[in-house]
Amino acid sequence: MSSRWLTDEQERTWRAYLQVHARLTAQLNRELQAAGLSLADYEVLVNLTDVPDERLRPYALQATLEWEQSRLSHHLSRMQRRGLVSREDCDDDGRGAWVVLTAAGRDAITAAAPAHVDAVKRLFFDHLTARQVSTIRIISTRLLDHLDRG
């Protein structure tokens, strides 16, 4: 039987959690700007880099990024306009398309990655014990299980 409101501890925890995320992503975005990328750009490029042939179907990107379909499509269009990715028709499936990393896209993430990884460590992991990291991973996994179904 849970009360209608949050406890003090929960309230403080919830607000702190939201604040951390807001500041963290704001800061990471700011630092990535130096390399001409947004966090969203970076995430797209990382996924393309991680994969053979450096190409993915939009629905596959969507699955890992957890974006709305149209958000992804619009974002890819903008990245394409900037030369970071290209689109190719898919032979296997006439409806489908490939999103392909371009040389410029590869250069961009190669240039941005070291500083970004550094920032993630400096702003996040450097302040956590191994045990805390493990806890965050366990909690996140658990929450994701339930968020799947709403």
Next chain:
Amino acid sequence: MSSRWLTDEQERTWRAYLQVHARLTAQLNRELQAAGLSLADYEVLVNLTDVPDERLRPYALQATLEWEQSRLSHHLSRMQRRGLVSREDCDDDGRGAWVVLTAAGRDAITAAAPAHVDAVKRLFFDHLTARQVSTIRIISTRLLDHLDRG
């Protein structure tokens, strides 16, 4: 001496953390829509409700919300257009303004709060032990300290 890349554990933790936040806020936003509010609206209204006279200066709101100055200003204009808040001149400081909760704003958050609080518990706190909640609060506070300075 930290390596240039994240460890496997860090990589998995980082991605899971980002995913949790994405899904969590997406879900909370969806559920708030039923009450005609966004999460952003809700956060503004909560802060106004928490305070004597139900009014705040924009710079004070900005400090707790961690938003860009102009984002706040634009958002307040939209909320004002929808009748959720109003703006009044500030007597003490000719440059300043008050953001004031309207009756409609009070009604809106009163109507939305129970379901929203419920959702936060159902999607977040119900899956955490007391110890884990405490860990999250401690970690968040620690990270915020450092994020202050960049």
Next chain:
DNA sequence: AAAGATTGAGTTCTCAATCTTC
């Protein structure tokens, strides 16, 4: 009809510039 993907309109956010008062 369902799956893969895009489009357009409207909303929200960011960045830089501006305006006023201190």
Next chain:
DNA sequence: GAAGATTGAGAACTCAATCTTT
């Protein structure tokens, strides 16, 4: 000049509608 706040233009996101192929 600095602080408090707004504005406008462009970028990014959401929602619903659409198009094509399966």
